[in-house]
Amino acid sequence: MGSSMKDVATLASVSLGTVSNVLNHPELVAPATAARVHRAIRELEFIPNAPARQLRSRHARVLGLVVPDIANPFFTEVARGVEDAALDAGYVVILCNSDAQAEREDRYLAVLESQRVGGILITPARKSLKPLGRLLGNGVAVTLLDNDAPAQDVCSASVDxxxxxxxxxxxxxxxxxxxxxxxxxxxxxxxxxxxxxxxxxxxxxxxxxxxxxxxxxxxxxxxxxxxxxxxxxxxxxxxxxxxxxxxxxxxxxxxxxxxxxxxxxxxxxxxxxxxxxxxxxxxxxxxxxPKYELGHAAAKLVISECEDPASHAHQRVQFQPQLxxxxxxxxxxxxxxxxx
Amino acid sequence: MGSSMKDVATLASVSLGTVSNVLNHPELVAPATAARVHRAIRELEFIPNAPARQLRSRHARVLGLVVPDIANPFFTEVARGVEDAALDAGYVVILCNSDAQAEREDRYLAVLESQRVGGILITPARKSLKPLGRLLGNGVAVTLLDNDAPAQDVCSASVDxxxxxxxxxxxxxxxxxxxxxxxxxxxxxxxxxxxxxxxxxxxxxxxxxxxxxxxxxxxxxxxxxxxxxxxxxxxxxxxxxxxxxxxxxxxxxxxxxxxxxxxxxxxxxxxxxxxxxxxxxxxxxxxxxPKYELGHAAAKLVISECEDPASHAHQRVQFQPQLxxxxxxxxxxxxxxxxx
DNA sequence: TATCAAACTTGATACGTTTCATTTAGCGCC
DNA sequence: GGCGCTAAATGAAACGTATCAAGTTTGATA
CATH class of the missing domain: 3.40.50.2300 (Response regulator)
Known part of the structure; x- marks a missing residue:
């Protein structure tokens, strides 16, 4: 079975808190201790439990990507851009095809909310941004994809x-x-x-x-x-x-x-x-x-908001098309x- | 902010456990009580916290889909099949493009393990299934996609x-x-x-x-x-x-x-x-x-294993192509x- | 040698659930 | 009216982690 931080702590003869510090605040722990902990981590093949981590820290490295249809080659490329940016930052992307149907979009937004994702990239199925209001209120970072932001409280990435x-x-x-x-x-x-x-x-x-x-x-x-x-x-x-x-x-x-x-x-x-x-x-x-770049930029926007919501300023990024x-x-x- | 089961319990004047039962074992609670709880849920716009739920129950409604390249129209369609089956079952799909590179595949498998996904659908980048061993050991359901299962401990869905x-x-x-x-x-x-x-x-x-x-x-x-x-x-x-x-x-x-x-x-x-x-x-x-069907079938296999690992028998599903x-x-x- | 700050560690608590052993209420029956 | 039952509800414990106030050690200073 997967081992926990407690096991690591025991094996390295340190407290639970120290293991946590090694992972999240390495500057607070003595090099020798850190080394011991790392050895224990390798030994036990410890892999942090992301859901538990998120429960405590209220911070999830998970993004939701809501597009009309991934089978549309345009969105396929956009998705690749999103995914690459996400993986670079240690994030993971949940794929949601709305089929441009409001009902399906709503269902997905509910699931994403339940999963407590950190951010959402969305090409909305309808004009109104109302359904996103709840999410925003709950501190979820939202970025509009291939849509220009009408309001002030979301980022957007689009092409002119x-x-x-x-x-x-x-x-x-x-x-x-x-x-x-x-x-x-x-x-x-x-x-x-x-x-x-x-x-x-x-x-x-x-x-x-x-x-x-x-x-x-x-x-x-x-x-x-x-x-x-x-x-x-x-x-x-x-x-x-x-x-x-x-x-x-x-x-x-x-x-x-x-x-x-x-x-x-x-x-x-x-x-x-x-x-x-x-x-x-x-x-x-x-x-x-610039499809790939569009996705990449949008993902970076939403990730930066996830990482530091306090000092985040909403932005509109607009790309230029080319004949x-x-x-x-x-x-x-x-x-x-x-x-x- | 999002409200919790505790808030619901308070508003409905019941205990926490009862709210949980309303959600997970409705047959155990009196109709009148259940109604009161449901009213409170609506009132507070309560949405369950999936990560917390999973932490306790060790059961995640999250799937990982690992494919060489979603931009390949074949896999795009497969992904749609997977996603539709997943949404039907209340699951969510994390998209992982391995680019057919072992290194990238490994990175994703590690992230998926950290996220404690319930199941993984994978078109492996290499022959060896070793990297999947860890996952299997940790009780993650694995299904081979567009590959025939060589071993006995995984399901597979493929085309002849x-x-x-x-x-x-x-x-x-x-x-x-x-x-x-x-x-x-x-x-x-x-x-x-x-x-x-x-x-x-x-x-x-x-x-x-x-x-x-x-x-x-x-x-x-x-x-x-x-x-x-x-x-x-x-x-x-x-x-x-x-x-x-x-x-x-x-x-x-x-x-x-x-x-x-x-x-x-x-x-x-x-x-x-x-x-x-x-x-x-x-x-x-x-x-x-049958691309869509392939994805759909694979997802159903892995979901069924997630839902009831005990009574699950590994299967190989093979589709017939058609000229x-x-x-x-x-x-x-x-x-x-x-x-x- | 006593003192104090700095550098590390520790241990307790909380996050939002599920689970399960207990408790309480309701009811028929001898 | 006390007995045993079933049905319903409760309360406490646990899942794996982050955080932070409080504790301990270390080394330099007077």
């Missing part, structure tokens, strides 16, 4: 989605495109809404215009369907900007099936720059988000320009 | 990789292919080795032969490189079977770039049937593994048959 939308638009405009389609997702996703704002304002600024298309979900299947039905209605355009890469990949299938060539007939621009974007049959031009041009986009073709 | 390899081979053979290339991954991955065994024996049984190609890693980039160099050496074949879908997608890029058409010139068969396989430009024929034919494979073309 308006800028990302603008980058995508400007790329298309720079290539000479004037007939642009924006393939959006569900309207209630704040990130998507921001991308749209950035895109629209850039386009308007250039005196061009955009047609808006909406997919039901942020998936390839949904992108394919939306594009297909638009094509059947004889939509006329030369560039397609999508709310994420999955939509773009789906749309490309529909376009290809309709006999359109990419990028010769249509330029396609995605968003997220997931790994598959680069290695697709037609490498996808996309707006890269990665690949083969799915090219200058508008001569014929299209003339036709216009 | 030999059969999968055979399915892929038989599909190619049925389509008339006789010049087959097997694009393998690193030799030390047991799953891949098994697939190869199944493939080889099916091919031999049919009196055909296989050329073996090895990629350095199980990634698109690696698959592309391996295929490219093979093509430059003038390899002659009509069907390509890959150790996983990522390799297949990479290989397809190299093939396409070399002017070969799929499936007209070369039939390509992947393994895993990740989501992208179906929605790629050329939908990929692949061997489907999903799509457009990347077709009957060998007349010209190729003649040429032979």
């Amino acid at each position: 989605d308006r800028m990302g939308g603008a980058l995508a638009a400007e790329h298309a405009l720079d290539l000479g495109h004037r007939k642009i389609v924006w393939l959006a997702g569900p309207a209630d996703i704040p990130q998507v809404a921001d991308r749209e704002l950035g895109l629209m304002s850039a386009v308007r600024h250039a005196g061009a215009s955009v047609q808006r298309l909406a997919a039901k979900q942020m998936t390839t299947a949904s992108g394919e369907m939306a594009m297909e039905s638009a094509l059947s209605q004889g939509i006329d355009f030369t560039a397609l900007v999508c709310a994420n890469d999955l939509l773009a990949l789906g749309a490309i299938r529909a376009l290809t099936r309709a006999g359109l060539r990419i990028p010769d007939d249509i330029s396609v621009i995605g968003y997220d720059d997931i790994e598959f974007a680069a290695s697709a049959a037609i490498p996808l031009t996309s707006v890269r988000q 990665v041009a690949r083969q799915s986009s090219s200058p508008v073709s001569a014929s299209d320009t003339l036709r216009r | 990789d030999r059969m999968g390899g055979a399915l892929a081979a038989e599909h190619a053979l049925d389509l008339g292919h006789r010049k087959i290339v097997w694009l393998a991954g690193p030799a030390d991955i047991p799953q891949v080795a098994d697939r190869e065994l199944g493939l080889m024996s099916a091919v031999r049984h049919a009196g055909a032969s296989v050329q073996r190609l090895a990629a350095k890693q199980m990634t698109t980039a690696s698959g592309e490189m391996a295929m490219e160099s093979a093509l430059s050496q003038g390899i002659d074949f009509t069907a390509l079977v890959c150790a996983n879908d990522l390799l297949a997608l990479g290989a397809i890029r190299a093939l396409t770039r070399a002017g070969l058409r799929i499936p007209d010139d070369i039939s390509v068969i992947g393994y895993d049937d990740i989501e992208f396989a179906a929605s790629a430009a050329i939908p990929l024929t692949s061997v489907r593994q 999903v034919a799509r457009q990347s494979s077709s009957p060998v073309s007349a010209s190729d048959t003649l040429r032979r």
